[in-house]
Amino acid sequence: MQHIIDRFISYVTIDTESDPNSATTPSTKKQLVLANLLVKELKAIGLTEISIDKNGYVMATLASNVTHDVPTIGFVSHYDTTPDFTGKDVKPQIISNYDGKDILLNAAQNIVLSPKYFSDLLLYKGQTIITTDGTTLLGADDKAGLTEIVTAMEFLVKNPDIKHGKIRVGFTPDEEIGRGAHHFDVEKFGCEWAYTMDGSQIGELEYENFNAAGAKITFKGKSVHPGYAKGKMINSMLLANDFINTLPKGEIPQETKGYEGFYHVTQLSGSIEESHLELIIRDHDAKKFKKRKDFIHSITLKMNAKYAKQFGSDIVITEIKDQYYNMKEKVVPVMHIVDIAEKAMRNLGIKPLIKPIRGGTDGCQLSYKGLPCPNIFAGGHNFHGKYEYVPVESMQKAIDVIVQIVQITASGDYVKKDKIVKIKKKSISKRKKQ
Incomplete structure (x- = not known):
């Protein structure tokens, strides 16, 4: 847990606010500070084919450790934060064993994170929660996703007995201003499908958006x-x-x-x-x-x-x-990629919360560029403001989901055509009833 906390805090304390009025990519040079840090970390944990292009897109590979054919899949997160609220001088606060009561974020300004208003807090009683100090956003959107992907890859490198195919990771700038996928090189990424780790509450699994x-x-x-x-x-x-x-x-x-x-x-x-x-x-x-x-x-x-x-x-x-457009049109024809993520969650005792995204992610644009890309929870709540928080246990579960997905994909069971058809029909009819 401490390793996850340390990595997350090292990311959120770097100001990466994007700028919708800028014509450059990335829209702010300060985003490259974190991008270059990510490159160093990916090298340090043992990934290969690491690159950062002129627009700040970071990509890397975890090579397959199986001999049979496995589809190459990817995991994507963005490293910018929204211009809606300041992300400068973020001072995270760690609340251990949360007691279910009000959290005083800032005594001087009397800023309180209260379960009376944000009732979701009560879901995490007894857990470790990271909050703001009331003067900035936190940046869990989407630095929680960054933390989860890097940590999952590090775990897989250290545990070669866990079987997986080739995995690609991609980190993007300017998602918060709608440009995160504009210069994303799908062909270079080279995946059959991918997942954005950019959702909120634990269990969220989304393949529809506005x-x-x-x-x-x-x-x-x-x-x-x-x-x-x-x-x-x-x-x-x-x-x-x-x-x-x-x-x-x-x-x-x-x-x-x-x-x-x-x-x-x-x-x-x-x-x-x-x-x-x-x-x-x-x-x-x-x-x-x-x-x-x-x-x-x-x-x-x-x-x-x-x-x-x-x-x-x-x-x-x-x-x-x-x-951007609703990714559903591009994902439903390959619905097994959603079912793999759903199965990964159920294997871990996580109840999947399948619902439409009331917004957009890089995944919706990537889906229209030829890379089907559902969205998975990253764990944070109350994005884009001073009441943002993330339970560390949710980040841990997101890491576990990534590991489960690569294992299920490597197992090869889902590639049986009769099983794919059966899964698709069951899932689509189930979604319609919901």
Whole structure:
């Protein structure tokens, strides 16, 4: 356990915040500090074919120790942290034998991590929990995943009696700003399938995610002295407000769950003359996803038509860009890769929590690049903020799951065609019932 804690803390104390406004890859040079540390660690634990390319993508190999043919599989995590909350000067706190009560993160600012609000904490009573000090995020998203993959590979190197095929590991920058897989060389990675270790609660296993788009909307106004403004002034900030109020009231992140999609306003700034609104659009269903984007365009058209005579040109300018798509379409045809992960968890006494991702991972983009890539829990909770925490025991279990997956894959049983078909049909029908 201490080895896992030490490795995790060495990662989270390095600031790797990504920057959506940067055009470079990685988006921030400081990410390369951790990337280069990972290269050194992979060499130290005995992996081969270690590389880091000009964009900061790290890859390495654990060679097969069996003589029969085994598919090459991979494990992927990202090393950047979100720009939504500061990741500078992270000071982790270790809570041993958690007693189920409030955890005081920061006495000076009276910041408390309480099971009364975050009830999942009670799942980990008696365990060792790593928290923030209340002033930064923790970075378990996804440095817990990094820790688990590196530690699992180290364990396999030290225990050659555990049979496995060729394993590839990959670490990416800029996942938090939607670019983690943009420059990922799938052909170089050379795997039949892979798993991202980027989920949350222990047991999570996901092969569905949102279809995602981002919208940037500009509102044009007319500034006139307020004493003489009647019939002349157009306040762009009020236009933005009208636009937001036209969105369905209940279709926002805090009012939705499961397969329910949403609109989420992420940024608003402006003046009388010009305002800028940014929002994200999410839905698991492709048809509903298209309808949501069409709805944004319809609001734009109506507002422009309303002010056409007064303004003389469009006052609302909307740009929508797709960001990623639901990986389900690419994973279901090879459903045995999900069943292998599910079996690995059950072998370890972990109840699989199979549910859709209300977000995205590198895996969804990688799946569309030809590398089917379900997502497995990394153990953390409350990502992207000061209440983030991770139980060390969950990281230990994630390491065990990785080891189980490579063993099951190496066993070769799943490659029997009749068994694959049987597993696929059973799993898909089971998922539909759920």
